[in-house]
Amino acid sequence: KLQRRCAEALGTALPQDGRAIYMIVEKILTGDETLRKDWPVHGTTGYDFASQVTQLLVDSSAETAMTKTFNRFIGHSLHFNHLVYAKKLLVMRLALANDVNVLGNMVDRLSEQNRWYRDFTLEALARAVRETIACFPVYRTYLAPGRPVSDEDRQVIERAIAAAKRRNPGMEESIFNFLRDILLSRFPGIPDDDARAAHTHFILKFQQSTGPVMAKGVEDTAFYIYNRLAALNDVGGEPQQFGLGVDAFHERNLNRQRDWPATLLATSTHDTKRSEDVRARMIAISEMPELWRRSLQRWRVVNRRWKRSVNDTEAPDANEEYLLYQTLIGTWPIQPSGEPEENSTPEYVERIQTYMAKALNEANVNTSWIQPNEEWLAAMRDFIAKILEASLKSKFLPSFLPVAKEIARLGAINSLTQALLKLTSPGVPDIYQGNEILEFSLVDPDNRRPVDYKHRREMLAQLAQANPRELVDLWPDGRIKMFLTQRALQFRREHVDLFQRGSYLPLRASGTLAECCISFARQLDRRWIVVIAPRLSSRIGFPPVGEKWKDTVVDLPETLVLENAREIFTGREIGFDGRRLNLAEGLSILPFAAITNVR
Incomplete structure (x- = not known):
């Protein structure tokens, strides 16, 4: 309807594909869910890409070690899917209880209109509704009464009902079957218009309820509890998944190129739990699981004296x-x-205190927004202040700073990789305010702080004379990220059709560090650009340039004409070894490259 109205306002006919204007939807895709191909839109706001590029940079080989470390530190194991189920039920008992109770009453009235189902009690029907919503695998379905049920919606409903049955073996299956048939419009013998209207109202109301329950139960509760690797706990994220292989990332990009070439590619937004550069650092923890384990043991011991007892429980708790x-x-x-700053500023301490207070209230474990435990929150606030206090007697900071330094370097490389992939993958790159440079914000309101655009304009003006080697050496000032962003966007602007209509060609690396490289080409006719970026850079060395790449090469397809190749960030002429690019040569100055034959 909106596209049709836009076409009317523009005074043009509605195009055959139904898309009169560029339009994207803020749709959070979960698991293997895909955007409906019959929607007259150009894609999503990009949370799916943010999740994929984050997972790409995770060292999946560390999953077992990271899981053991997390479980041992908190003293028990956590199963993400069980946690999500429990927290969605909690949300329906508390914040959204009224909405779910209304659904229970609505389905009860529907059951009374059919002699086969009128014996179901209100309590049983309301519980079936709660359990089905708790088992819903996606945010919502798009059932439209009077229209055929899509295969996607049918599969979602049947999956949710089947899961609810498994979790409730003591309930009669017929209750769940009744609810399933109502949602899939299989409800027989609707006697009159009022009954049909009630049926329609229930379906629409049910669909309006599953999304908020998912958002509150998962994003705003479970994501603050399942802290194995918190970088994965973001909007559209899949924390139970630990890493995405290079081939799988290429597959996602190929699908995006085929189905949604104009979708948005995001890495930070107003709604992400932490900025892209904070996530990039946190991801790097997965590359150093043993250092992380030893550090946690040490920090727990030296900081225990700053905890306090609240209602006979140690606060803050281990998680x-x-x-x-x-x-x-x-x-x-x-x-x-x-080098890391030796001491924290009062502003920094306050930011961390504010963030952790929100995290604790969202988690709904020891405190909540509805019933804030002020004593517990004060214990966390004081704990943060004490461990970050600058003192000759401090035992935490001398142990923490070397780890922070090492992970910050790896995180910077991750930041550059995700920026380059966003700017060159199929889709439209989106840059959230302030993230043109390295920017370390947390969840709102931290990511709504004023952006120093004057500083960024000054940095941008200096980039024309920037020395790439110097940018690498001075990576903490963030200029190297702005340099990458500016040059890549300039190339995109000059060669729009290469990115809008060009094909996507996954490239394969070989050699000692092949697993540490992600590479692909974009090609349109004889024009092409080859993108190369590092991952898992702890295996390479810092910075991951030159001979550190050893014998690693990228194989180039026959379709690329390898004449007059240059690297767009450094302007260097690039030579090839047959149809191979030696990364020691291609990445001799910068830890990333974009090589093209376009002049």
């Missing part, structure tokens, strides 16, 4: 402490020299 250490790793200020 909250685990999240705090990841947050400090992700946000700790680094000097231009690459």
Whole structure:
């Protein structure tokens, strides 16, 4: 309807594909869910890409070690899907209880109109509704009464009903079958218009309820509890998944190129739990699982004296402490020299305190927005202040700073990789305010702070004379990220059709560090650009340039004419070894490259 109205306002006929204007939807895709191909839109706001590029940079080989470390630190194991189920039920008992109770009453009235189902009690029907919503695998369906049920919606409903049955073996299956048939419009013998209207109203109301329950139960609750690797706990994220292989990332890009070439590609938004650069650092923890384990043991011991007893329980608890250490790793200020700041500022301490207070209230474990536990919140606030206090007697910071330094370097490489992939993958790159440089914000309101655009304009003006080697050496000042962004956007602007209509060609690396490279080409006729970026850079060395790449090469397809190739960030002429690019040559100056034959 909106596209039709836009066409009318523009005074043009509605195009055959139904898309009169560029339009994207804020649709959070979960699991293997895909955007409906019959929607007259150009894609999503990009949370799916943010999740995929984050997962690409995770070292999946560390999953077992990271899981053991997390479980041992908090003292028990956590199963993400069980946690989500429990927290969605919690949300329906508290914040959204009224909405779910209304659904229970509505379905009860529907059952009374059919002699086969009128014996179902209100309590049983309301529970079936709650259990089905708790087992819903996606945010919502798009059932439209009077229209055929799509295969996607049918599969979602049947999956949710089947899962609810498994979790409730003591309930009669017929109750769940009744609810399923109502949602799929299989409800027989609707006697009159009023009954049909009630049926329609229930379906629409049900669909309006599953999304908020998912958002509150998962994004705003479970994501603050399942802290194994908090970088994965973001909008559209899949924390139970630990890493995405290069081939799988290429597959996602190929699908995007085929189905949604104009979709948005995001890495930070107003709604992400932490900025792209904070996530990039946190991801790097997965590359150093043994260092992380040893550090946690040490930090727990030296900081225990700053905890306090609240209602006979140690505050903050172990899971909250685990999240705090990841947050400090992700946000700790680094000097231009690459050394971490030795002391925290009052402003920084307050930011961390504010973030952790929100995280604890969202988690709904020891405190909540509805019933804030002020004593517990004060214990966390004081704990943060004490461990970050500058003192000759401090035992935490001397142990923490070397780890922060090492992970910050790896995180910077991750930041550059995700920026380059966003700017060159199929889709339209989106840059959230302030993220033109390295920017370490947390969840709102932290990511709504005023952006110093004057500083960024000054940095941008200096880039014309920038020395790429110097940018690498002074990576903490963020200029290298702005340099990458500016040059890549300039190339996109000059060669729009290469990115809008060009094909996407996954490239394969071989050699000692092949797993540490992600590479692809965009090609249109004889024009092409080859993109190369590092991942898992702890295996390469810092910075991951030159001979550190050893014998690693990228194989180039026969379709690329390898004459007059240049690297767009450094302007260097690039030579090839047959149809191979030696990464020691291609990445001799910068830890990333974009090579093209376009002049």
